[in-house]
Amino acid sequence: MIRPRIIATAFGLFASIAVAQNCAKIDPSAQLNVADGYTANAILNGMSMPRDIVFDTAGNLLVVEQGGAGIRHIVLTEDEDGNPCVASSAQLIDDRTLNHGIAFSQDGATLFVSSMGDVHTYPYDAEAGAVGERKTIITGMRSGGHTTRTLLIPVTAPDTLLISRGSDGNIDNTTVDTAAAKSIIKSFNITELLASTDVVDYATGGEVLGWGLRNSVGLGEDPSTGGIWSVENSADEIHRGGTDLHNENPAEELNYHGVLRDADDNPMKGLNYGYPACFSAWQTNGIPSGDGITVGSQFGGVTGTPYEEVAEAVAMGEVDEFCRAERQGPRLVFPAHTAPLDVKFREDGTAAYVAFHGSWNRSPPDGFRLGKIDFADGQPVAEVSDTDAVTYIVQNVDATQCPNGCFRPVGLAFDKKGRLFMTSDYTGELYVIGGV
Incomplete structure (x- = not known):
């Protein structure tokens, strides 16, 4: 049953949640290694798999709880030193199907949320922290495999709703056709x-921004240019020429999709980024017939994918050349299986922050x-071949113990003061990151 605003304490739904009453300190559940010049403070815990987050026009934070709780409404305050903390936290929407996507219209009066199959809207009152009657606006996205449907409404293209839908399984060969409407934005x-x-x-509505994108959970906008970016979760358990490559390949990706406000003049619109036929390299050593493969370049011939038979009949290099010449490559690459789930930009466009959920x-x-x-x-300073393009500012002290006992970042959002907020789904926490 979908309800408008529900006060959590009235129903005893979230008694386990620790709120920073009077800005009391909350100890993180995991040991964190925080880079010099930055801080990472937990300000709320006890949530049920918190995922994507968004601020409303009143400065309140909305959180999607994938663990079956729907949408949480968090009112923030500050301590005497100006550090943010939680004044109140309550359930806003009770809907167990909501699992990740959330966005606001430019005026903040319409809330967009997504389940595996549908996108819904709610009239929203930021001052009251309340929603009205639900309306379903998009359907037809239900499938197996990857179930999140990320939503983004760009500041520079406020009449546009972007929706990312991943593949149905690890290698989904139906995605060679845009009509499948999977692995697509x-x-x-x-x-x-x-x-x-x-x-x-x-499947039949909207326009294709990009496809051949296995599972682009993270969508972000550079507000200084209007550039649209996605972060790609690439394939698992890949083999080529009988060799197991999965531990170090393929790379995860940062992909560029151009500027939406210039839709008619956007050369990136509608490009294919390779999946399921082509993947990007992270570790080039040990790839069979790997001459010419460099960090960040695309290669094919992966078992179970299109062109596998072609790769067996001709030199692998010809398939790799097809992937490099006929498919759009990434702008940067990340280590295999690090699972980037969000990307958010500073307002001035000088940096992007990426949440790596982990392998x-x-x-x-x-x-x-x-x-x-x-x-x-408007572009990364590093080249695509740079394996040190990312500076890690918050990480677990001992990643060999992950995922158990580790924080796993998911959603990112900047508030109006330029402070970065971050969820950790496995630990049920909300953090604020200082120094960004």
């Missing part, structure tokens, strides 16, 4: 969605940290 006109009495089908099938484990990427003139 699509754009929709908000005015048309809200005015229509019909529910739009995701499940790598030995030793990797990820489980928050990273910073330097930007200039």
Whole structure:
């Protein structure tokens, strides 16, 4: 049952949540290694798998709780030193199907949320912290495999709703066709969605911004340029030419999608980024027939994917050349299986921050940290081949013990004062990061 605002304490729903009453300190659940010049303070815990987050126009924070609780409404305050802490925390929407996506219209009066199959809207009153009646505007996204549907409404293109949908399984060969509407980012006109009495089908509606994107959970906008970026979770357990490459390949990716406000003149619109046929390299040593493969370059011939048979019949290099020449490569790459789940930019565009959720099938484990990427003139300062493009500012002291006992960052959001907030789903925590 979907309810408007629910006061958590009235129903005893979230008694385990520790709120920073009077800005009392909350100890992080994991031991953190914080880089010089930065701070990482836990300000709320006890949440149920908190994922993506967004600020409303009144400065309150909304959190999607993937663990079956719906949307949480958090009122923030400050201590005597100006440090943020939680004044109150309560359930706003009770809907167990909501699992990740959340966004606001430019005026803050309409809240957008997503389940695996649908996108819904709610009228929203920021001052009252209340929602009205739900309306379903997009459907047809239900599938297996990856279930999150990330939402982004760019500041520089406020009438556009971006929706990212991942693959149905590890290697989903149906995604060679855009009609499958998977491993794709699509754009929709908000005015048309809200005015229509019909529910739009995701597969046939909207426009393709980018495809061949296995699972781009993180979407972000550089507000200084209007550039749209995504972070890619690439494939698991890959083999090429009978060799197991999965521990160090393929790389995770940072991909560029151009400027939406210049939609008619955006050369990046509609490009294919390679999946399921092509992947980016992180560790080049040991790749069979790997001459010409460099860090960040794309290669093919992976078992179970399109062109595998071609790769067996001809030189692997020809398949790799196809991937490099006919598919759009990443702007930066990250270590395999580190699982970037969000990317958010400073207002001045000088840096992007990426939440690396962490690996499940790598030995030793990797990820489980928050990273910073330097930007200039709308692009990363580093080249695609740079394996040191990310500065890690918050990480677990001992990642070999992950995922148990580790924080796992997911959602990121800047408030109006430029402070960075971050969720950790496995530990149920909300952090504020200083020094960004």
